[in-house]
Amino acid sequence: MARPSSPAAESAAGTAAADAAGPDRRDRAWLQALTTEAAALDRSSTAERVADALRRRVTEGHLAPGTRLSEEQLVAVLQVSRNTLREAFRLLGHEGLLVHRLHRGVFVTELTDEDLVDIYRVRRAVECDVVRRLGEVLDPAAGPEPLGQLRADVEAGEDAARRGDWSAVGTANMHFHQHLVALAGSPRLDGTTARLLAELRLAFQGAAAEHVHGPYVARNRALFELLHAGRTEQAATELEEYLDVSLAHMTDLRHGPRR
Amino acid sequence: MARPSSPAAESAAGTAAADAAGPDRRDRAWLQALTTEAAALDRSSTAERVADALRRRVTEGHLAPGTRLSEEQLVAVLQVSRNTLREAFRLLGHEGLLVHRLHRGVFVTELTDEDLVDIYRVRRAVECDVVRRLGEVLDPAAGPEPLGQLRADVEAGEDAARRGDWSAVGTANMHFHQHLVALAGSPRLDGTTARLLAELRLAFQGAAAEHVHGPYVARNRALFELLHAGRTEQAATELEEYLDVSLAHMTDLRHGPRR
DNA sequence: CTTGTCGGATTGTTCAACGATTCCATAGTG
DNA sequence: CACTATGGAATCGTTGAACAATCCGACAAG
Numbered sequence: 272m273a274r275p276s277s278p279a280a281e282s283a284a285g286t287a288a289a290d291a292a293g294p295d296r297r298d299r300a301w302l303q304a305l306t307t308e309a310a311a312l313d314r315s316s317t318a319e320r321v322a323d324a325l326r327r328r329v330t331e332g333h334l335a336p337g338t339r340l341s342e343e344q345l346v347a348v349l350q351v352s353r354n355t356l357r358e359a360f361r362l363l364g365h366e367g368l369l370v371h372r373l374h375r376g377v378f379v380t381e382l383t384d385e386d387l388v389d390i391y392r393v394r395r396a397v398e399c400d401v402v403r404r405l406g407e408v409l410d411p412a413a414g415p416e417p418l419g420q421l422r423a424d425v426e427a428g429e430d431a432a433r434r435g436d437w438s439a440v441g442t443a444n445m446h447f448h449q450h451l452v453a454l455a456g457s458p459r460l461d462g463t464t465a466r467l468l469a470e471l472r473l474a475f476q477g478a479a480a481e482h483v484h485g486p487y488v489a490r491n492r493a494l495f496e497l498l499h500a501g502r503t504e505q506a507a508t509e510l511e512e513y514l515d516v517s518l519a520h521m522t523d524l525r526h527g528p529r530r
Numbered sequence: 531m532a533r534p535s536s537p538a539a540e541s542a543a544g545t546a547a548a549d550a551a552g553p554d555r556r557d558r559a560w561l562q563a564l565t566t567e568a569a570a571l572d573r574s575s576t577a578e579r580v581a582d583a584l585r586r587r588v589t590e591g592h593l594a595p596g597t598r599l600s601e602e603q604l605v606a607v608l609q610v611s612r613n614t615l616r617e618a619f620r621l622l623g624h625e626g627l628l629v630h631r632l633h634r635g636v637f638v639t640e641l642t643d644e645d646l647v648d649i650y651r652v653r654r655a656v657e658c659d660v661v662r663r664l665g666e667v668l669d670p671a672a673g674p675e676p677l678g679q680l681r682a683d684v685e686a687g688e689d690a691a692r693r694g695d696w697s698a699v700g701t702a703n704m705h706f707h708q709h710l711v712a713l714a715g716s717p718r719l720d721g722t723t724a725r726l727l728a729e730l731r732l733a734f735q736g737a738a739a740e741h742v743h744g745p746y747v748a749r750n751r752a753l754f755e756l757l758h759a760g761r762t763e764q765a766a767t768e769l770e771e772y773l774d775v776s777l778a779h780m781t782d783l784r785h786g787p788r789r
Numbered sequence: 790c791t792t793g794t795c796g797g798a799t800t801g802t803t804c805a806a807c808g809a810t811t812c813c814a815t816a817g818t819g
Numbered sequence: 820c821a822c823t824a825t826g827g828a829a830t831c832g833t834t835g836a837a838c839a840a841t842c843c844g845a846c847a848a849g
Contacts (some may be wrong), residue, residue, distance in 0.1 A: 634842065
């Protein structure tokens with residue numbers, strides 16, 4: 272998630288090289304695939320690994336929102352220097368998971384109700400726009416079925432729901448929306464949605480995963496079917512209602528059904 | 531943009547409750563002014579000040595895209611430690627102005643054509659959505675004329691154009707779009723547009739400011755008038771064409787009118 | 790002309806230290 | 820009893836230096 276670059280580039284390039292004629296075509300495909308992977312190779316950098324570790328702890332709920340992350344303590348545990356730890360803090364801070372108060376330290380972000388509204392405000396703008404403009408980019412050639420990833424996410428969610436694994440339902444749901452936006456092919460939109468969904472995970476903590484994620488496997492399926500049928504405008508309005516309902520649901524879960 | 535959280539809520543509320551009736555008006559005004567300035571004061575943090583300085587140099591074109599920023603050199607010039615300089619680098623890197631290549635150093639970002647398309651892709655999604663949903667938040671009360679800031683930006687652009695100060699036209703143009711998005715009252719949308727516009731400044735470098743910014747003072751005026759008349763839907767379509775034209779204009783300026 | 794190797798230069802990371810700031814508790818005052 | 824202020828403890832911000840890892844250019848060999 273740190274690199275919003277689109278995955279699945281390799282498989283697409285592979286099939287493209289297979290049916291292409293001429294050695295030049297294949298060379299270009301290979302190079303294309305290599306360059307996309309090159310960025311992922313040198314991604315090490317201790318700070319990013321530390322950030323990954325902390326991100327997992329936060330998004331999986333091991334660190335409650337509001338808790339302070341002591342530099343001294345984490346330096347001792349993670350076996351890294353204070354500077355690199357601070358670098359990791361910066362990374363997560365710009366992702367919205369950690370908030371940095373001057374001379375006070377870093378804390379796990381506490382989402383206010385306004386934040387929740389704001390997040391869904393942006394999601395609605397981004398995701399609905401992506402869906403509405405899908406026709407401009409999706410129809411031609413229909414290459415390797417761009418919706419395949421979405422279908423996989425929907426089915427993964429349904430499987431997990433049957434198994435009662437509501438945590439897996441949640442991640443499948445996240446992947447569904449991430450991949451939905453990825454259809455636009457915009458690195459910046461990918462990045463913003465990745466940040467939004469990461470922040471949203473903070474709000475999921477402390478509530479029963481079944482109630483948080485359960486109701487949306489059916490809606491994901493419905494949305495996917497609309498997209499697959501090419502009814503983008505209808506899908507967009509469905510998605511708008513989807514997100515509004517989801518926001519209302521979230522605020523209810525926080526304050527109790529009535530306030 | 532860096533700190534979406536709003537402090538000052540507590541102190542303001544506290545004093546307001548303390549002396550409910552008395553010399554309340556003046557006290558509240560003083561405290562309000564102080565608290566707003568307080569946030570700006572302790573926002574210092576050497577790294578952020580260094581970042582501000584570098585940001586100015588980049589956005590004003592003193593550093594051409596692609597140039598490498600030597601740590602050693604900048605440490606000597608800016609009189610700060612290498613670690614704090616690197617922290618400033620990270621800040622600007624996350625804003626998209628600087629790109630950080632492992633073991634190679636930081637460089638002023640070079641925008642590709644795809645980047646330019648992507649930036650306008652997101653701008654169109656965000657700004658048009660803001661305009662379309664303006665009716666939901668603008669009409670009631672109409673408080674302190676929310677469009678006042680926009681009008682000021684439009685007039686500032688027109689004045690600067692009359693003076694031939696095309697650089698000022700450019701900043702007025704930026705402010706116009708920034709304040710347009712600000713009407714939505716969404717901190718996250720504000721942040722993303724701030725980043726987008728900062729990246730866009732990179733693309734403006736190296737072209738005559740008159741051709742880059744000149745054609746848009748009239749369009750800003752037209753857009754403002756539509757908004758002021760409450761014709762949001764018409765304003766949205768106008769804005770769509772506005773942005774499409776602007777993108778085409780930018781790519782033309784880069785490659786010459788024909789390719 | 791391409792390929793392999795070497796050395797200088799720059800970056801990545803760590804460490805220890807000092808000044809600055811915040812927080813908390815205690816004591817003093819009305 | 821409530822309120823302010825004064826102190827100390829803890830933590831953060833910043834610095835400077837040091838070493839290891841990596842990149843870059845030049846040079847030599849095939």
